[in-house]
Amino acid sequence: MKKGICLISGGIDSAVAGKIVRDKGYSFDAIHFSIEPFTDSGPEDKSRILSKKIGAEKFFVIHCGKAFSEFVKNCRHKYYFVLSKRLMMRIACRIAAKEGLDFIITGENLGQVSSQTLSNLYSISKVSTLPIIRPLLCYDKQEIIYLAKKFDTYNISCGPEVCDRLGPKNPATSCQEKFILDEEMKIDIERILIEEIDNAACESLC
């Protein structure tokens, strides 16, 4: 049986996405990207509880606050969300390769926020070496909330947290790949990847 890795944020969508795939009979590990100290520990704490709740087997935490701050420092701020998502996708693929996992699960939802436009999702997909399952792609937020309540994850997702304040005021809603590649040239992505994967924390939830 194929096994996946689910990107989990602590919010409503990613837990619902994972649970849908779990209910199809697939198992997976969960990976959370913490950007402390730019947020508090709320997202990580909630992600751990949610991952257990939706049946993930292992829980990986990547501390990428410093890496993301390099994007903010060196790259055009409006591309921040695409750049950071591309890094998350790359890290998830490397961890998956290391662990022998076969696919990625995300809670992305077409048009919900700026990083989730068709062109931005395409740009994010391009760095993945594995198939990406996006169970919520065309759901309404209302439908996602309904499922979250049904799966009993809603109240956990709504728990205390302070939001991510690293993002720009006006993020890009579409991006040409060449501009993104130009921005990524400004930082040493490979070095960041090696550091992040070396420092990844892993715990068993079973």
Added chain:
Amino acid sequence: MRYSRQEVLIGKADQDILSKKTACIVGLGALGGVASELLCRSGVNLSIFDYDLVSESNLQRQTLYTEEDISKLKVIQAKERLQRINSDILISSKAVRIDEDNVDLLHGDIILDCTDNIETRLVLNSYAKQKEIPLIHGAALGPVGVFFAAVPSGPCLSCLYEDKKAIESCESAGVYNSVTSVVGALQANEALKHLLGKEFERRIVRFSLENNSFSFFDVSKKKNCKVCGGNSSSDGKLSFNGSDFHISICKDKGGVLVKPYGHVKLNLDKIRAKFPVIMDASVVLVIEKDYQVVVHSFGELLFKGCSDVRAASSAAQKIFEAGI
């Protein structure tokens, strides 16, 4: 025939005047829904603004929408419904959140402030003063409704709210649909008086439907009001001196968020020099000041793990003073 009942009261000539007037309605929730429907039925052209989607919890009081509208843009659903009510009037619409940068999208003879936050209200206030257009302000919370018209020559919202650091939770404190409907109706009714050059209500009207009490307050211009008191900056925008900001509590008290009113560009170098920096992302810093504080160059401060609004307020003042 359409306006026969209204023409009995205002006359045919005034009805013709209304057909040439445009009201800008900012916010199409409970207040904006009632006000826009009434003005639409009265034959006033509309220019409507809202960036939000209809959600289930809106239906209790937002009378323009039905279950079928859930998850759709309010501005589109509202325009469709209003145009079905009255196809004679012109309705322009824009799905946008009004802020300092786009407030000049508002073209009309009057502005109705039907928003739910003090930042946008103050942006509208500065703009209305600058363009010399009346601003009809309405608000509702719990059983209480408030109405106030800021006219070009009179006191403005900033006269009332200056130095008031509104503390609102993201989760709403709840509201009765009857209260929002009364406020929206008051706004529409007073808007007609302004559009027709009639005598209008100059006082603040505050009522509670809990005990059916209506109170009226006279308002005078505040000395040195930044917007209308002669001290206003040439572009009519609020200038920031480090002491006027809005405080809200993050989700379930995860922290306290502080936002200055108006345009702010913080000098982060000065802040770096004064406070210990935990993490530096050039336009965003995390510093230590009793709490860990995320400082954004456009002036937002986030006090992590803090639920003490007073402590955050005095610390914010020190951080702003350092960074201006």
